[in-house]
Amino acid sequence: MKLKKIFSLGLAAAMTASLLAGCGSGNPTSSTTAATAGGQADTTAAPAEPAAAGESGVLYSNGGPTEFFETPWLNPGTYTYNKTLYAHLIFADENLAPVTGEGDLAKSYEMSDDGMTLTFELRDNIFWHDGEAITADDIQWSIEYALKTTVLNSVFRSTFEALKGAAAYEDGSAEHIEGIAVDGSKITLTFEKVAPDALLTFTQFAPLPKKYLADTDPISLQQAKYFQSPIGSGPFMVDEVQMNNYTTLKPFDKYYGGTANFTIHLNPSAGDSDANFVTNAKAGKLDYAYTKNIADVKALEGTPGLTIDTVNVRYTRLLYLNKFDKKDGKKAPLADEKVRQAIAYALDMKSILDGVFEGAALPANSLTPDGADKADGLNNYDYNPEKAKELLKEANWDPNTELDVVYYYTDQMTQDLMAIIQQYLAEVGIKMNARLVEGDLATILWKAPEDPVNGPSAVDWDMCYAANAALSLHEYYDRYQTGYSINSHTPSDPKLDELIAATNASVDAEVQRKAFFELQKYENETLFELPLYYQPIFLLQSDKIVKGAKLGNPQFNYNWDIQNWEIK
Template sequence: MKKASLKLVLAGISIGALVGCSSNSGVTTSTANTGDVPQILQLAVKNDYTTTQPVGGWFNQSLQSNLMFRTLLVSEADLRSVKPDLASGYEVSDDHLTYTINLIEGNRWSDGEYVTPEDVKFSIEYNLLVTVSNQLYQNAFGNIVGATEWKNGTADEVSGITIDGNDIIIQLENPYSAFIPVLAQFDIIPKHAVENIDPDGFHNSEFWLNPVTNGMFMVDEVSVGSFYTLVPNPYSTETKPIIEKVVINWVPDYVTAVQNDQAYYYHTSSIDEMKILDSMSNMGSYMVDAMFYRYFVVNMQGIDGNQNPAMQDYRVRQAFMHAIDRDAIDIGVLNNMASVINSGVSEEHPANDGFVYEYDPVKARELLEEADFDFDYTVRLLTYYTDQTAENFMNAVAAYLGQIGVKTELIFTTQGGLDLFTTRNYDLGYKGLSAFSIEEWYYEYLSTNEYFQHTIGGDTVFDDLVKQLEIEVNIEKREDILRQLQQIEHDTLYKLPVFTLDQVIFINEGKLQIPDDIEFGNPFYECDIKFEEWRIIN
């Protein structure tokens, strides 16, 4: 278990000073006896979500959804290694096109019905039809033989999913390197309780007011928009948890919820939130190595051909990369909680090509002059992050651009998706991406990406290599593809890479005890966190 001491890391630092700070680490774990302490865990969900009902992990992966639903396999913290869950294991053919997954007999739904191979087949087929789902699943399942025909209504089933006893056999059109890790994220849902629900409205259906679950817990009481509770599923075959009840509170603000004991567990990448939470003497903090990208989307042109003249010259985009001292911003604004990146491949990755956009304001100015940049033009910098750290970051970027003579306007929006990809009244849009795998960074470059085709105009230059990366299973070949993709990134600069940010998980150690040997993974995804050993101590 990696426990981070953030006291020094989160010391206040002014933008102007841009000076560094240090961090240390250690491990402490409460050994208090629970005695007669009620085993009730408090969690929170923000009430500005699009739904005020409990929802499963197909939509918003969360600790509470992970407690309600199980997957065929369960991930370790790296999100790549897996072990059995509903399935005892799997076999893969030599050509990586056929997966045989053996379902364990005897697992049951919270209504007493048995979990069957038909539930697995139904879950995958149904997911291909829903309108709200993590794209991760639909990318993987869209590669199954017959998925296209099923989706367009010309087939009665996905022909590439067959059942033989307790075995589910899945045949792919092409190899898909992350297929097993994706299955380890995918919640299986009950066919008998869902099959008559229109897939278009599944995410907001009444099913979620009293969902039939197969995990440790099931929904007990729901007070829409206020709270809902989970209690142990009497039919669960998992190890019985110590926690006897989970209360999930709908709240307007997460930090306030933690302060008011409405949430004993919370994760964030916000420096502002980290400072507040780390100042609380009862909070333990755990650093998580996650691919949480921060970068600027360049508003080039839409698929309608409508161009943004200010961003068309490659040298302008190049100049902006050299104009901003990202290392100094990391130290002075983000308090050493970021890692500077120059593409979607981190410095530590074996496929990193070693290319660096050095801070060089002289070169930046020269590039703008070569591009005949209009220094009377005001560059519009947009972001949907509205916390103080984001404001400080945007002001720092504006200051660096100002040093090379570029005028800027800062735009803070609460309609991120709309303003980035529809309204498009900006030049550079500061955005985040919590990626399950490196492929997700490169999926954004696809000409068919439903969002980014509106900023890069449907350019197909990345398409072939991204598709190759998706299906390649050989490590050396994957690394070669990644190096080629990085070269195209450098040659186009459709996204200006800035940082990856650490995620920090906060635990109220005055209330909650977790195992010493726990290893947290990216909290936006599911992995084994030994929840059955969590206990309330006060």
């Protein structure tokens, strides 16, 4: 096996430690279904035998469904099936930058200079997997219906809610969104305010067929029978499903971009948490897959026929810092930025990561990973326990204070990391207690206070160890705005609000980048959160893939041209 370190993706991201999870009504035990219109099970079809390991013309991957196919509107590219079953209006390149000119379902698109109008012209030869044509009405319906669901990616929601008339549509006073106009194959979107991620949204948002879902309660979308065997629009379609056992996808012969000459065999697993990753890879049952687990990579060292590429993406582990006063009126122990800076200086992140990740993760000095989108000259907060002690003294730190630190990951690595952080903080005079939280995480971790200016806090913790996986940089930072729905941790800060607003004021990438630079400098100085490290993705490919795609973030959709791959 070859292990290669590749590149840092400018707009790559990882989804999804979003803490949102769909729950399905599908049977968790093995049950055979075949793809028919609307996801209806064909109980007369004979069960297909799974492909033999190494079989010619079969690409093995993971992330197959266990109870249901996850809607593509939440974590748009986490699963191989989401990237193959569904087409999108426009393409992103391997850096997740929208490709100009020709689109995917749209043969062309145009954004006005002020970012207030976006026009798509659909292709003539685009079809759902049942053979019926995809229409502009399907696109309009998908946008409007998506806004009523609870399984919508935050970037998508922000874009759609910026449309003219979206608020009236959401509150029920309008039947349709005023800012969506359909004229034959032409779709015109008119925005009420700038939607800075509009183009990015339509590289990831997959329209769904209205005829199969129009009568489904949007609140129960994930439970729809459709997601037992979905009808999509991409280069592959559902062939056989044996839920929680295996799923096969076959080429869609009416896909405008060409027809593949191989099938895809999916082993069931979560998108980036495959307990059988190593076993299947060694057995020849994994040709394309990804993991975030360095232990998987180490276990596969020396395995012939496998290549693992390290792809740096927007996936940042951090400590959320609760700065709201406590419920009993006591001052938050982390309200003083000198205390927050002391914690940063107290942690030797380089040594920690060398020990825990064997050098496979990078210390962070901002939510934004290294690359063109990051400001120069940020303070790295290199390990300096004496500086930490000085700052604590200046802040009149009470050594009897014990920080309540929560985490929601159950792996041993997280427990080890919490113990290491506890030890480092103890060396500068900070006590902490780390505890696992389970249950309603949305309430336990992210419930915002009724008063976003003065508090008190609506959650019971001082620091929360978590991940922030961002499709766009706005996903990293928007949550710190005053009154944001999941801002459980950061009181109103007019300067911070102003800087965040500036990043959302234009669709021009260069204007956004400069605004983010200023925001990152303020972030680095005040540490309204504490970034710890950037975690890469490890992308496995076998030598069965003779011709593949440019390397990109496998957790999102980009123009990987899979229908034209060459497979042994």
